[in-house]
Amino acid sequence: MSESDPVGVFLVYSGSAGDRLLFRYPYESEDSNQLFGKNPGTNVNPYAVRIIEDLSELRTPVSSISIRTLIGYSDKVLAALLAVKPALCGHKFEVKVNDVLFLGHPLVVPKTHPSPKHARVTMTSFNVVFALQGNADTMLVSCYHDLSQQLAVALRHEEKRCGYLSEQASTMCSIQDDMASQPEDSLESPYGAMLMKCPLANQLKSVHLSLCSGGVVQLYVNQWIHINFSLPHKVHMAYSPGTKVTPKTIQRCVESLRPYHGMLLLVDEETLLDSLPPDGSPCLTRLIQVSSPLKNLQDLASDSDLSLGQVFQLVTHLVYWGKAAIIYPLCESNVYVITPDTNMIVNSTLVEKFVELFPGMSLPAVISEFSLPTPLGEHRDVLGLPQQQAQQVQMVVWMLQHQLLVQLHIYVYRLHDPQPDTGHDKAPVNFLTPEDLPGPRRKDTRVSDAASSVTSDESQGPTPEKSSSFDIGSDGVSDEARFQWSLLQENLSNEMKERIMNLATPDNAEDVHLFVRLCPYFNGQHHLEEIMYYENVRRSQLLTLLDKFRNMLILCQHEDVGITTWLNDDKTVSLSHCC
Template structure:
């Protein structure tokens, strides 16, 4: 897997020269030749080929996901860079290995140990050459963070110089012939070496680094490409995808924790954000972010920042708050088989319930309101909500949102020939320009009772001609054919309905890119208003249900 590091290397350079102090892992085969390779017959004659026509085979420096083929001297000379290259990104590609680091120049606290008083320290990560740009950037950020913390500790108490002396002593005390023995000794005596070892194991394991430099300064780091794989079953999540999701956050969204609150509190360091702890005390997936901000006595922007932090660290995901109108359906790639470990976990958490039977009720899109029987006891409804939360946390369900598309159906055109449609449109234009009191053909077909009821909804007194002109102005952005069909809809005679319909169309809400919840938030509309409008103009508005693409990357693996 290209996100895992091949090795961590620590190199120093000062007035006494450069040296590789430590690297992990250090049990490496220096030869690329496999152990089961056949021994070469010493009596065979070598085959001499034309060197100009022979293409050299590319050499690999990766063996069993570890770095190989580089001696300590070669690595120290590669990464003991000049002072001009310090405090900036360093990247080097050799064969199929890419090295990335952030060399840092330190001022030694105990200058008597070095005449220049300067020490270059370089924490280098060896990666596969195929690692993406975002992965390389993450490791560079980690190397830079390590440099900053080591510089701080060197200034405070001379920590780096002391650790360097421990490592150099181990190399000089008779272990030069066996570098692995020297590294073992360093690992036993050096706190910094233990930190580097744990960092490597955390990066290859969970992707979350949680160590303390010099047993004092906490270093918390997240490799998002790795950490999101444990709950998305191997799906690679790039930081750019997370940023795109965070930028699309709205106050109507909600937060869904993927682990217990207590485990998040345990992970937070002692000097962690108190506002994060305050938000977690008020957390509920039934609250939107705006309500959560109010209950936590925090600003919405601060809540957004805390949400982004939890999502980035794979401690939470973004959903729409759980309510009775939400529609859920089984995720297409849900891990649902009889031997799935989720079946047993579900039975342990919800006594007497079966996961397959419970989730089968969502084979078709089903709203939570359809499942909540008002005659049931509140405890039963609470259990149902908890089951939905658990299924969302395990990516067994995904929520469907209703999207709206303005479309002229063929049935309207089939009711009349093309010539009749054109003549009717021309007639409407002529009547409007001549100032006559004739109304459109669609309005003439209305009964007197319907005309009387529609006229009562107008908020002003005017002639039929003025009403028609005003309606024409509302639909100036539509084509002649679209206006002709819209005017045949009875709801178009109601000015308020037509004005709302035209406004939403003009703002591109009916292009299939905005779901109902988003339109309600952006236009400050009630759900009943929007649903009534959809029903009145159902002849030209079609709806379909799908997941929200903004948070789809966190919905299912």
């Protein structure tokens, strides 16, 4: 049983005749008869005393959860515990008893017009309650409260529109009364009979099963009100088993979205389009139709005729629902390596899926090519047919969808005091902290007013006055470069200044200017793709610059933690790949 699975779902009401439990699911477990002293097919004395031979059983803590089912709570106890008076309605309901947490959102029953026919129940308030394990985290509790509120609001709307809740409650009470008149040794449960006659009971059962299986709830209450809910804790486990993905983790990933990022669909395009509701946004449909792992978000916005802000919101929605992941668009310079926790068992389920999709190919053989971090272009067979090259791209996309590969980016650190290149062993390196240098001044591209490809002149804001405290001695220095230099010189040692001065010759003056301009990015917080985008420089130009100033820099490779939603909150990135 997963920690995110519900223990049960309950429907209770409070009325003029008292409190009553209308429905519960699951209403029995496979061993519930043994738990309560019942054994079908045998005559067991209900008053028999059980003799405990092993004293260790007495020291075992008693749990109210057994085989995904709440046990030890009678219907009357649940009714008294979960029913709420009208004065407390409209607020979050949360009660913890031992190792069980009950969550709901009680509402007042509205007056119906016209009154429902054959209504035998007079309700004043009702509550749809979910039972969770007592150690559920706050984010999981918030998600279940949201679902309870959605169901309660839908039932209140249908009660006001046509008296749906009162009608279903009357049927449930009638079934319970009929079952109560049967002999005491009857093994038939009234809740099982409700599933045969009450649509609401079937929908509550469907909600519970959907949460336990995939974490997605999609249904129409009374074939009228649409309930659309996703439980991230469960949804993302289908693509990354064993990891813990919470809304907080997804929010952190979404906040790191930039126009140069891309979107990778985790499901088939046709399947995703068919799963959209009839009243879904046409903008989302257009975005899915033009999506490609080769495009960045800015290209997607242009191709779908949407603003960049709209694309960000739609991508966030798809990521939350586990339908897409954020990546850097595929290109030959991308560096991929095997995910550390990849399952390399030959007969695993992923291997079978891979063979079905790519006949004649072996997943262990293909993925072994990424044992060492190398650019994607080096895996391409230049003599291969176009069909073979296209298939290789599809295999890389498939491995990214199943979290078998992770992309490594190059991050740059600037040294405080560079050592002379003498060929001997160098002294230990001191890395800069993010506080040592001011961050790059750029526009915030997470909102709808995000600019397109930002040039160097646009990314620095207003130009200040020239600084005369330190002059690099070259003609044609832009005010922007002088401004960057004035910010950096306080953090530069005299040796660093002299070394840059010595490099400032007429032949490489432009390189020195570019180095000064890019220095705010050399704090280990920005990878090359981000620098290329915001400063509008080519990769070859940037790599050449880094090579010329290699004695002042350290290059490291690791994944972009900002868009890696599959990491647990307690995991950290290891800078284990140094260039």
